[in-house]
Each structure stands twice: as structure tokens, then as C-alpha cells.
Amino acid sequence: MQIAVPKEIKNHEYRVALTPTGARELVARDHRVTVQAGAGEGAGFPDAAYEAAGACLETDVAKVWDGAELILKVKEPQAEEVARLKAGQTLFTYLHLAAEEKLTRGLMESGATCIAYETITDRQGGLPLLAPMSTVAGRMAIQAGAHSLEKAQGGSGVLLPGVPGVAPARVAVIGGGVVGENAARMALGLGAEVTVLDKSIPRLETLDDRYQGRMKTVFSTADTIDEAVHECDLIVGAVLIPGAAAPKLITREMLAEMQPGSVLVDVAIDQGGCFETSRATTHTDPTYIVDGIVHYCVANMPGAVARTSTQALTNATLPFVIALADKGWQQALADDAHFAAGLNVHDGQVTYKAVAEALGLQYVDPGELLK
Numbered sequence: 001m002q003i004a005v006p007k008e009i010k011n012h013e014y015r016v017a018l019t020p021t022g023a024r025e026l027v028a029r030d031h032r033v034t035v036q037a038g039a040g041e042g043a044g045f046p047d048a049a050y051e052a053a054g055a056c057l058e059t060d061v062a063k064v065w066d067g068a069e070l071i072l073k074v075k076e077p078q079a080e081e082v083a084r085l086k087a088g089q090t091l092f093t094y095l096h097l098a099a100e101e102k103l104t105r106g107l108m109e110s111g112a113t114c115i116a117y118e119t120i121t122d123r124q125g126g127l128p129l130l131a132p133m134s135t136v137a138g139r140m141a142i143q144a145g146a147h148s149l150e151k152a153q154g155g156s157g158v159l160l161p162g163v164p165g166v167a168p169a170r171v172a173v174i175g176g177g178v179v180g181e182n183a184a185r186m187a188l189g190l191g192a193e194v195t196v197l198d199k200s201i202p203r204l205e206t207l208d209d210r211y212q213g214r215m216k217t218v219f220s221t222a223d224t225i226d227e228a229v230h231e232c233d234l235i236v237g238a239v240l241i242p243g244a245a246a247p248k249l250i251t252r253e254m255l256a257e258m259q260p261g262s263v264l265v266d267v268a269i270d271q272g273g274c275f276e277t278s279r280a281t282t283h284t285d286p287t288y289i290v291d292g293i294v295h296y297c298v299a300n301m302p303g304a305v306a307r308t309s310t311q312a313l314t315n316a317t318l319p320f321v322i323a324l325a326d327k328g329w330q331q332a333l334a335d336d337a338h339f340a341a342g343l344n345v346h347d348g349q350v351t352y353k354a355v356a357e358a359l360g361l362q363y364v365d366p367g368e369l370l371k
């Protein structure tokens, strides 16, 4: 199969969808891998490493896209990439379509088959291709939040661990899944006072058990979120309803209840964000202030630590990429219902229910396609 790996073009996105190690595995299976020149540089993988792995390098981006049957990316295609995509091609990447009507319609118009990393499931009920980046983003959320609390960033001037004689900062994490647990763990490590709110009792039980009372676990309701808003210096938004737009849990009105200079880090921004006042930002200009509250809402946080993230991402995606390349998308998805959950758009139709519902588009059950 002809497999293409374009260079990512989203703002400060330095990850690449395939490492040289991954390229070697595909070439060994007789697939042809074309990597756009410079695609791996930001993650520390020079062109020569891909060449040594048996991949072809291409400087002309049009040729990279044009000749491909399978396109591997990291971030959702940007407008100029959507324009390059065509019927008969398979795109495998993060898509996060529920909050992106224009992108969804663009992918439908392309006629391509679009499989999203973030909706693929596993036997344990997890999201195995989201989890590695959620781990990274969760850990980064506290670094970003701590920096945003500094006065020069518009923050309140609170140091997360405090110092002897001065109390530590209070951190709330809404959503105690992969992002949430990793954020909470980092905040604990820095000596903050940490509360995790979740709607899932089993999840709260797991956290309680794992952290042995070192963090508070609280059932998430309008009341308990209100309490967190009153008390906390830093709130991390880490909720997810798979494939769907994130629920808005903190309204603009509620910002007035926070201490001025407090910080909201909305990791769930790639699903539309879980705070009413969130809007996606970039690594170039990651924060903005609404009613005295600093907002950090970068939709591709792991892109900033591209070396770690690329390795973690491709460790997880490679078995799926090999299945797509060896069998073609139809057979690969027919053989694995968890993989099939990744199919979001095919041949002009939305094949993922939560996306169709969020955008008011017609849902087409992919079952028939996979028989």
C-alpha cells in the first residue's frame, strides 16, 4: 500500500505521525512509505533516519498527498489539507469532529474515509489512541497552570506548593480520567491541595484507592463544581463524553465567584471545551483573560513536547496502521469492532453517532460497509 506521512502544519505542531521505527515495520511488510521532507525534524527524527528505514522522502507536498492510499497524520486536517484529500483515500489521525462542523463538512465533501484516533476503543472501555496524548496533556496542564498563575501572565501570583508558613494552592480537576488523573498526580507532586471531581463512582473509587486519601475525590454536580469555583486557584477541565461535544460546566457568570487571577486550563478544548468562556488557543498565544480569570485552551498541547509525544503516539498507533496497510480499511475494521469505532466519515457520510448528533447531521450506521 502507498502510505504518506505529511509534515504537520498546525500552529507549533512538531509531532509526526510515524517514527523511522514505524516506517521500517511497514517497509518490511512491502508497503511503500513516503515521508514529506522535514516531517520528523521537530520531533528529532531527521530525514536520513527515514531513508535508512527504507522510506522515500518527498519535498513536494502535493505529491505526498496525491499518490497516497493511506495518509497518516497527527492533527485534524487544516483547510489546505482538506482540499488535498480525495475519494478513495483513507485518513488516519485525530479528528475531534463534534465541535467542528466546517471540518466535518469538508471531510464529507472530500469523499475520503476518515478514521479518528480518539474514538477507537479497547476491551477495558478505554480509548487506547487518545490515552497516550491525554497522559501528556494531563501532565502538561499543571505546568501550564502553574505558569499562568504568575503575575506576569495575568495570574494571581500564587505558587502551587506554597512555602513553609504559607498554604499551598488549591487545584480542582474536573474529570478524573486519563487527563484528570495525570494532572492531579502532577499537582500532588508539586505539593498543591488537590480535588478531583467525576461523575463516575467507579473512577472515583479507583483514584481513592490509588492515592490513599492524598487527593480528595468528589462526585461532580453543579453544587460541587460551584464549590470548586469558589475555592480553587487553578481548575483543570478534563471531562469527556466520547466523540461528543464537552458539556459546559463553568459558565461566564461563575467566573465572578473566583479569586481574580485564578486560572482555568481547559484540556477538553479539542471537544469544544468544558467552560463557557473557553475558545481554542495556540502555543504561540496560549492564554487570554476573561473577567480577570486566565484561560489556557491549547488544543494540541502534546505538540509542544513533540519528542516524547511522537514516540508515545506511534507506539499506540502502529498496530492499527499495520492492520490498515496489510488488510485495507474495510477488512481491518470488519475484523475489529474496537477499531471500527474509529470510523467517523466515509464517502460523504457521518458514521459516528455522537458526531452526527452534536452537529445535527444524518448518522449512517457503518455496519453495512463492514460486512
Ligand SMILES: NC(=O)C1=CN([C@@H]2O[C@H](COP(=O)(O)OP(=O)(O)OC[C@H]3O[C@@H](n4cnc5c(N)ncnc54)[C@H](O)[C@@H]3O)[C@@H](O)[C@H]2O)C=CC1
Pocket: 118, 127, 130, 131, 133, 134, 135, 137, 174, 175, 176, 177, 178, 179, 180, 197, 198, 199, 200, 203, 220, 238, 239, 240, 241, 247, 249, 266, 267, 268, 269, 270, 271, 298, 299, 300, 301, 302
Ligand atoms: N488539549 C489537548 O491537547 C488534549 C486534549 N485531550 C482531551 O482531554 C479530554 C479528556 O480526555 P481523557 O482524560 O482521555 O478522557 P477519559 O475518558 O479518560 O476521562 C474523562 C472523564 O470525564 C468524566 N466526566 C464526564 N462527564 C463529567 C462531568 N460532567 N463531570 C465530571 N467528570 C465527567 C468521565 O467519567 C471520565 O472519567 C478529551 O476531550 C480529550 O480529547 C486529550 C489530549 C490532548
Ligand SMILES: CC(=O)C(=O)O
Pocket: 075, 094, 096, 118, 130, 133, 134, 270, 299, 300, 301, 302, 303
Ligand atoms: C488528542 C489530541 O488532539 C492531541 O494530542 O493533539
Ligand SMILES: [Mg+2]
Pocket: 076, 095, 096, 270, 299
Ligand atoms: Mg483540534
